[in-house]
Amino acid sequence: MTAPEGVPPKNVLAVVAPHVGGRGAGAALATVFPAGARVTVVESAGEDPAALREAHVVVTALAPVTADHIAAAPHLELVQCASHGYDHVDLDAARERGVPVCTIGSSSAEHHNVAEQTFALMLALAKQLVPAHMALTGADWALPRLQQSLTELYGKTLGVVGLGRIGAEVARRAVAFDMNVVYAGRRRVDPGTEARLGGARHVPLDELLRTSDYVTLHVPLTDATHHLLDAGRLALLKPTAFVVNTARGALVDQDALADALESGALAGAGVDVFDPEPPTSALRLLKAPGVVLSPHVGGVTRETLVRIALAAVENVADHLAGEPPRDVVGG
Template sequence: MSDDTTAPSTTPADTPADGPHVLAVVPAHVGGRAAGSGFAALLPAPARVTVVESVDEDPEALRTARVLITALSPVTAGHLAAAPELELVQCSSHGFDYVDVAAARERGVSVCTIGSSDAEKQNVAEQTFALMLALAKQLVPAHTALADADWALPRLKPSLTELSGKRLGIVGLGQIGQEVAVRGRAFSMDVVYAGRRRAEPEAEERSGARQMDLDELLRTSDYVSLHAPLTEATRNLLSAERLALLKPTAFVVNTARGALIDQEALADALESGALAGAGLDVFDPEPPPASLRLLRAPHVVLSPHVGGVTRETVVRIALAAAQNVAGFLAGKPAGDVVN
């Protein structure tokens, strides 16, 4: 890679100039050019790979790209219109909400995820329970108090609780939701779920979760964990009205997409005491602006979208995306097409 870290990086100069051009977009806040260069090495010759930190960074690379790989970087209708050679957009995630799928469909461009690889499910499920346990055991205020030489036990004792015996309401029983359900049962929780449709019998049997209407799930759950994809139908799924259905002793955990929750309404609920707390790994937008009220709301545990970026998960994601792109360039049908 060039010493000039502001310049796009490419594969070696001896790569055939007529090989298919791949544009890899890795924003700085998820690893940038260093991470993208490592990914580029996974693609076989004769692919030519250009690594950038935003789609707009190299207009010529976009114009000639046959494949665009994006790591949570938005791909708009304008980007698609500026890429006449484009045939495939590969999302390095289970989600695809940051790509204009309708515009891609109109252009005849396939949009793929890594959904069938299950690359992220283990760590997202673990992060979900890390947030749940931190909320139940008040780990953040306990740590902060002790670091300030404050023995906070008398103050924290009334709010400490157990997971055992509590109801865990999962919104979206896909692969990740199922992993969360299995862990919930291991903690002796009562696990229920809601979704657009009933899950397959095998998923219900494996997870041990019972289907429930969403509003009833919200009314009766002690922990509500979001694992739904972000679509126009699910944007602000937890609106002010739905948040008002939750018990004042309930906790909300979101490791899916920030826009599934009305963030202002959630801040209102936390500040007023209408909710016991929230654990958030995702925000809208990302990184969140310093003005986001949730960053200073009471009874929150926050993490910077780490649910899919352990050492193990990053390797699985990169391999899954690279394998799909390599297969496509070799003439095989693309996998996990969402449009």
């Protein structure tokens, strides 16, 4: 979609953090914007003060957009996150300016891949794939040693924290593995959705933690969900349980999770997201027992990146054409 005829082009600042592709990914993103956009690509919002000052739209790919950045952009009309998450944007500052902040939440761009990554981590944990692989590369036939910790997904209870679009995709796959699904969240979904998800049951978070064999997180990072799994809540889990986080690193107290793994209070964890990203070498989870780690790959397959870019650009194009943007989370 292009801007209406006679409307001058508007300035778009595309901010792509280095750890998700930086300038190279930003250059590719710039090619799909409509003619009614003049795109400047940077790796941090404050990198080009003149471009920020003239920006009408900021598109951010997991790069911080702070109150100072928003204050330095007097013409700013929209902040578009090329992601489902929006914790890297100062929502309060945007709200004070009346600037909407949008995600790509309704696009389904990342849903399938995040659900697949969640199950990849769950299967790796159940089948002990990482220690098995490492042992075999060292000519160690580890079967006798690993056999006591091998398990299966069949018949296990999966606790989904946040049964939104991605959480529902995870639950749908759990049904195919003959798992029992429980979920926690602010509200119960409709009975028809529960039935399609194998009779999924809505339970309080603490009950979910006490009864689940696998706990997977699919909620946004907000003040209310920061360290949602802290030491107290992790202590509710069974010692045979696994935690999987493909949402945001700060949903979990990483030191408390390392404590639980090191003490044997928890069987294992699959972690695709960290706080901060990339993690520092001092992060204890990197060396904790029973972990399977991946570098935030849950939304960045070749196919997913194309869908994310197109969803973000389509929302910006709608704005440039005078149409209301979708997936507004602040404003």
